Amino acid sequence: MEIHPALVRPGFIWIHRVSEHGVAGFRTLPMWNAKPSVKISLSPALLRVCKQIYNEATPLLFSKNIFCFRRASDTTMFLYRFALRTRYLRVIKTEMHLTMTTSSNLEAMFNALAFAENLESLEGGLRSDRYTMDQTVQYFHLVARNWLRAVEQRKRDKRAALDVLHCDVML
Incomplete structure (x- = not known):
């Protein structure tokens, strides 16, 4: 029985040639409806081949x-669900709506983002229906103080x- 040459290649070559395309071939993953009841698979079949x-x-x-999210609460849920992988994130797009009722969601999101060591871009709109520009800032x-400090x-x-x-500020 002959072993296929692809199976005897060093792991490093395999990972960077095959899995980068197979696992991360998409650029934008919209997570607009991220709810606990919605099953979002971030484990393509290729990742299930073996533990290594x-x-x-x-x-x-x-x-x-x-990764794109409609609300800070969706972003927060995602960040806590994949807490051990947060450090790898580079780009997140999310909408941030400042009200008294959403402040805890925003604070939780920024607390989780404090662990995103490689985050290069946090994009989105900052909306406030109730506050002036100075109050919004x-x-x-x-x-966001914990994230800013981190x-x-x-x-x-x-x-x-x-x-x-x-961030685009919309009042």
């Missing part, structure tokens, strides 16, 4: 894709989070 492939290729899934700083400490730059945050 899963461990080596899962970071590609999280680092090579853009102050309120945003209040709910980015500051990691990059050793007080303004580093501003390079990551790409």
Whole structure:
């Protein structure tokens, strides 16, 4: 019985040639309806082949894709569900609506994002129906303070989070 040459290649070559395309071939993963009852598979069949492939290729899934969410609560749910993989995330798009009722969702989202060490871009709209521009900025700083502090400490730059945050403010 002859062994196929692809099966005897070093793992590094296999991972970067095959799994990058198979696992992270998509660029944008819309998660608009992320609810606990909705089953979202972020484990393509390729990851289920064996434990080594899963461990080596899962970071590609999280680092090579853009994750889009409609609300901060959906983003938060995703970040807590995949907490051990948060550090690999690079781009997240989400809508942030500042109200008294959504502040806990936003704060939880930013607390979870504090562990996204490789986050390059946090994109989305910041909406507020009730507040002036100054109030919105102050309120945003209040709910995002832990994330702002984490980015500051990691990059050793007080303004580093501003390079990551790409936000349109809508009042």
